[in-house]
Amino acid sequence: xxxxRGLSQxxxxxxxxxxxxSSTFSVNLTLTIIDNGNTQESATDLECDNSxxxxxxxxxxxxxxxxxxxxxxxxxxxxxxxPLCFGGKTKFDEGNDVIVCLDACFTQxxxxxxxxxxxxxxxxxxxxxxxxxxxKEHNGLKVPRSVLDGCNNSFTAADENREKASTxxxxxxxxxxxxxxxxxILWLANMTTAGERQYYAxxxxxxxxxxxxxxxxxxxLYDIGCQLEQSCVKWGFLKEHLPRxxxxxxxxxxxxxxxxxxCIYHPWKCRGFGLSDGEGCExxxxxxxxxxxxxxxxxxxxxxxxxxxxxxxxxxKSLRGYGIWLSRKWNNAQARHQEAQQDxxxxxxxxxxxxxxxxxxxxxxxxxxxRQSRSAGQKAVEEALRLCKARDTLHDSIKDLQRVLTxxxxxxxxxxxxxxxxxxxxDRLASVQKSLSARERALGVEGKKRYNHLASSQFITDLMNxxxxxxxxxxxxxxxxxxxxxxxxxxxxxRRDPRIQTLAQQFNQLQVRMAAAVKGHKAPSNAxxxxxxxxxxxxxxxxxxxxxxxxxxxxxxxxxxxxxxLSDEQVRTGIRGILLWDHSVEELQRLRYELSVSGEWFxxxxxxxxxxxxxxxxxxxxFQLNERRTNLIxxxxxxxxxxSNLPADVRPSFVGPEPAQWTEIELETDAxxxxxLQEMEEDGYQxxxxxxxxxxxxxxxxxxxxxxxxxxxx
Numbered sequence: 001x002x003x004x005r006g007l008s009q010x011x012x013x014x015x016x017x018x019x020x021x022s023s024t025f026s027v028n029l030t031l032t033i034i035d036n037g038n039t040q041e042s043a044t045d046l047e048c049d050n051s052x053x054x055x056x057x058x059x060x061x062x063x064x065x066x067x068x069x070x071x072x073x074x075x076x077x078x079x080x081x082x083p084l085c086f087g088g089k090t091k092f093d094e095g096n097d098v099i100v101c102l103d104a105c106f107t108q109x110x111x112x113x114x115x116x117x118x119x120x121x122x123x124x125x126x127x128x129x130x131x132x133x134x135x136k137e138h139n140g141l142k143v144p145r146s147v148l149d150g151c152n153n154s155f156t157a158a159d160e161n162r163e164k165a166s167t168x169x170x171x172x173x174x175x176x177x178x179x180x181x182x183x184x185i186l187w188l189a190n191m192t193t194a195g196e197r198q199y200y201a202x203x204x205x206x207x208x209x210x211x212x213x214x215x216x217x218x219x220x221l222y223d224i225g226c227q228l229e230q231s232c233v234k235w236g237f238l239k240e241h242l243p244r245x246x247x248x249x250x251x252x253x254x255x256x257x258x259x260x261x262x263c264i265y266h267p268w269k270c271r272g273f274g275l276s277d278g279e280g281c282e283x284x285x286x287x288x289x290x291x292x293x294x295x296x297x298x299x300x301x302x303x304x305x306x307x308x309x310x311x312x313x314x315x316x317k318s319l320r321g322y323g324i325w326l327s328r329k330w331n332n333a334q335a336r337h338q339e340a341q342q343d344x345x346x347x348x349x350x351x352x353x354x355x356x357x358x359x360x361x362x363x364x365x366x367x368x369x370x371r372q373s374r375s376a377g378q379k380a381v382e383e384a385l386r387l388c389k390a391r392d393t394l395h396d397s398i399k400d401l402q403r404v405l406t407x408x409x410x411x412x413x414x415x416x417x418x419x420x421x422x423x424x425x426x427d428r429l430a431s432v433q434k435s436l437s438a439r440e441r442a443l444g445v446e447g448k449k450r451y452n453h454l455a456s457s458q459f460i461t462d463l464m465n466x467x468x469x470x471x472x473x474x475x476x477x478x479x480x481x482x483x484x485x486x487x488x489x490x491x492x493x494x495r496r497d498p499r500i501q502t503l504a505q506q507f508n509q510l511q512v513r514m515a516a517a518v519k520g521h522k523a524p525s526n527a528x529x530x531x532x533x534x535x536x537x538x539x540x541x542x543x544x545x546x547x548x549x550x551x552x553x554x555x556x557x558x559x560x561x562x563x564x565x566l567s568d569e570q571v572r573t574g575i576r577g578i579l580l581w582d583h584s585v586e587e588l589q590r591l592r593y594e595l596s597v598s599g600e601w602f603x604x605x606x607x608x609x610x611x612x613x614x615x616x617x618x619x620x621x622x623f624q625l626n627e628r629r630t631n632l633i634x635x636x637x638x639x640x641x642x643x644s645n646l647p648a649d650v651r652p653s654f655v656g657p658e659p660a661q662w663t664e665i666e667l668e669t670d671a672x673x674x675x676x677l678q679e680m681e682e683d684g685y686q687x688x689x690x691x692x693x694x695x696x697x698x699x700x701x702x703x704x705x706x707x708x709x710x711x712x713x714x
Contacts, residue, residue: 088593088601089600097218101221105285106174121312125308226247250281274590319635357575360565387436469506469510
């Protein structure tokens with residue numbers, strides 16, 4: 001059977017030396033072991049001769065103290081949490097040094113009950129309640145405030161007052177986690193509030209920065225990252241960390257945000273994030289979902305200890321899977337790079353031109369309230385036109401009610417309703433007429449001429465009606481404030497308001513009349529007819545659909561020339577391609593760095609382990625250290641096999657063990673696998689072709705042939 005003892009048996013190994021002189025120094029070895037929930041700690045103090053470096057049990061010359069630990073080492077203290085994020089001797093310079101994701105899970109509740117005796121895991125990832133309480137006492141934007149308000153309405157996570165769990169029945173309402181891009185937990189916060197309060201996020205981010213060198217930058221992915229940055233900018237939260245902190249939205253939640261928000265906060269549209277998706281938290285919540293029932297009723301400290309133990313198990317499993325993870329990410333980045341290259345080639349434009357068009361598009365969609373940029377005279381004319389139209393509408397409504405009162409065929413209830421509504425409409429008409437007269441008097445000579453000309457223009461009337469219809473139509477197609485994200489789907493849109501098609505048809509009718517006015521020279525000289533809405537694509541809800549553009553409905557200054565990023569399909573495809581191309585290149589650069597870090601981390605782990613083995617004669621320590629050495633070789637062997645399909649120039653070399661040690665562990669590992677497969681076959685397990693490791697099958701055949709020849713010779 002495969003070896004049951006692994007890296008998870010050793011919780012912490014620390015090496016410290018004091019009293020160093022030119023000839024001797026003192027070494028303290030401390031080993032913490034967790035076995036069946038019991039914590040054991042063993043410590044040894046040694047006096048060592050510094051004149052000659054010690055040797056490992058295999059006879060290798062060991063590194064000196066300076067080679068094992070350098071006081072100027074820039075790596076953070078969280079190195080043990082994720083070797084790929086924090087295990088390198090240098091930091092990543094092509095983007096954010098560390099990419100983390102943040103999210104809360106309200107299914108991980110705990111019933112309110114009497115607290116059990118206090119005890120904690122030696123490697124707990126929970127931040128203390130005092131650190132959370134400290135942030136509870138606390139409390140120039142990239143996109144318009146109206147866009148952020150829309151994002152706030154689309155997500156329940158942005159509403160701190162929304163109750164997601166009752167504090168009457170639960171003393172712990174949720175968990176909030178901070179994970180790195182390799183889906184490894186860095187810190188957890190135990191939530192006790194009914195809603196998702198932002199100070200939990202601030203506490204976790206601040207805790208991370210406390211363990212990072214001053215030069216490290218962090219990319220933070222959060223489902224409402226735009227709201228979090230807004231709070232930081234407005235109220236000064238995390239002020240000392242903001243220059244080193246970049247906000248983005250996790251990919252899964254990005255499409256629930258407005259397009260302007262996506263242009264700034266989508267991780268695949270802003271630099272520094274590569275192809276990271278920020279969905280590690282969702283994977284973690286799923287992995288511990290099987291514990292929900294137990295954690296709901298167990299003791300408070302048992303709950304925290306169980307979660308810490310589960311996280312330690314997941315970390316060991318993740319460590320063994322680094323090779324597969326890196327290989328899969330490399331292949332995916334290569335495929336995305338080729339796909340992006342095809343889109344760029346299709347555009348027949350240079351990468352620099354496409355990047356320039358993307359910047360123009362971002363500038364256009366993130367302008368704060370563009371229609372407010374008109375001159376005061378233009379706004380006054382537009383308001384006068386609106387009041388004029390409101391006056392005519394009220395006048396027509398009053399005529400209809402008067403007709404009902406004078407008609408002999410009117411029903412009694414119709415006469416009663418008209419009699420009640422007529423005074424109110426007359427009052428509203430008088431108020432509108434008074435406001436309109438004031439507006440007309442306020443207009444200058446040029447303004448009055450423009451007003452008199454436009455007030456009689458049917459094209460302007462149709463333009464204003466079309467703009468209002470388009471705005472209502474877009475609002476109905478987007479998620480309303482009190483709807484869930486699943487209401488973005490086509491079926492729910494159709495169910496929510498069957499008049500959407502009617503609005504689109506009315507808009508198209510106005511578009512036809514406006515086109516006829518332009519053709520008959522009955523429209524302003526610079527007028528542009530808006531594009532019709534294709535009825536067959538009304539519910540596609542694609543970001544590139546005609547329903548979302550406002551050509552012909554905006555400012556007159558905007559109608560002179562339609563930009564290529566909006567009108568040219570090749571340019572639009574090229575923009576998508578160049579964004580994907582840039583981020584796939586960035587992802588490949590980051591993966592190259594992480595592959596290099598894996599080799600550096602392995603070598604340093606091996607050197608430290610050999611140094612520890614050479615410093616002690618304690619039988620218990622040596623047994624555990626030998627187990628760690630065996631499993632470290634197993635780890636390097638697994639990574640080597642998983643990364644064998646990568647190009648030779650990016651594959652790391654795992655330096656340390658002798659060739660004989662690699663061979664011994666490889667044969668032992670394969671023998672364990674063979675024994676496991678044989679037992680599964682004896683139990684009647686049927687293998688599919690996808691279940692079998694063909695390399696292992698060939699090795700089994702080789703071993704069987706060697707055994708047959710050996711026994712045949714005997």
